[in-house]
Amino acid sequence: MGYGFTLDDVAHLRSDAGRAALAEVAELPLTDRLADVTAARRIAGERSAAVLETVLLRRRAAAKVDGAAGWLFTDDALQQATASPVGRHRAARFAGRVVHDVTCSVGADLVELARVADRCVGSDLDPVRLAMARHNCGPDQALVRADALTRVSRASAVTADPARRDSAGRRTWKPSDFLPPLDELADTYAGVDLAVKCAPGIDFAVAPWADEVELVSLDGGVREACLWTRGLATPGVSRRATVLRSGSPEWTITDAEPDDCPVTAPGKWVVDPDGAVVRAGLVRHYAARHGLGQLDERIAYLTGDVPPPGVRAFRVVEHGHYTEKSLRSVLRKHDVGRLEILVRGLDVDPNTLRRRLKLSGTAEMTVVLTRIGSGPVAILCHAERT
Incomplete structure (x- = not known):
């Protein structure tokens, strides 16, 4: 705590x-x-x-919040604080708006909103966090102590980041246990444009009032789901994945794009889509955009002759039916001593398997263990940055 x-x-x-x-x-x-x-x-x-x-x-x-060397935090506030690049991305939809951050905590989202909004106000029930927000955001930032379920401003756009821990401090996945509860928050601000930051593992079905659900990843890790409503949502889009990478342009994909892609045997490359794409249910859309096929319609591994640019993809060396014995033989043939094991669709623990394989070679490779149809398959690859 x-x-x-x-x-x-x-x-x-x-x-x-x-x-x-x-x-x-x-x-x-x-x-x-x-x-x-x-x-x-x-x-x-x-x-x-x-x-x-x-x-x-x-x-x-320091690795999460810009300017953290001069900030004040509590432990819980830091755990829940949005990483600055993700906060900047989310704040962009509020450009030029009058915005109220109704769970501002120590101000990690508020400082990003202040850069783009016409005006913004932050509120929180915790007086200590508000005092820290005053320090972090500066003396000109409007702050007020208020319950998020009580409307205290006339802002036409509202953002919230409910606490996802119960009264005992344990992490909770039940939206009714969020502070404030998710449905009560939606009811309170039913008449305004609302954005709610949630954990990426949330079941989207618990928020039928959300017009658009956006999954955001940063440098390969899925950081959040954002539930957008009304004028903050994108017309014609119900699901979006946005990928942020340090030093690279961000990109996004939505369910408004085509999703026609074949199911095909392993080609020259195997591609593991970014976690935001997988979590948003946009694997087929991503495959269609890049001319790829699925290895199996239920599995999120893709394959093709040309991988997308700027991703870590896997050049196929050989593939076949997976058993531990057959894999051990293939690894000896290729003198593999260092092995990355990727698993999807099979009940295999990579660390346990690696110990049993007793690798002793000099080469470094990747094996993708997955299911195609009803059969387990091992695909031996070289990992490369495209």
């Missing part, structure tokens, strides 16, 4: 003495808990726990 910050802690961390203590503790290696606590107490006295926790949270946040 992390350290329980108070308003007095936040006031101290924002003071000259607090900033000086944070800077000094930030110079420590923080690799020995006992030594770290002792040093923090020497530097920050009775506020040592708040100072030490803040430095640790800032280090964790």
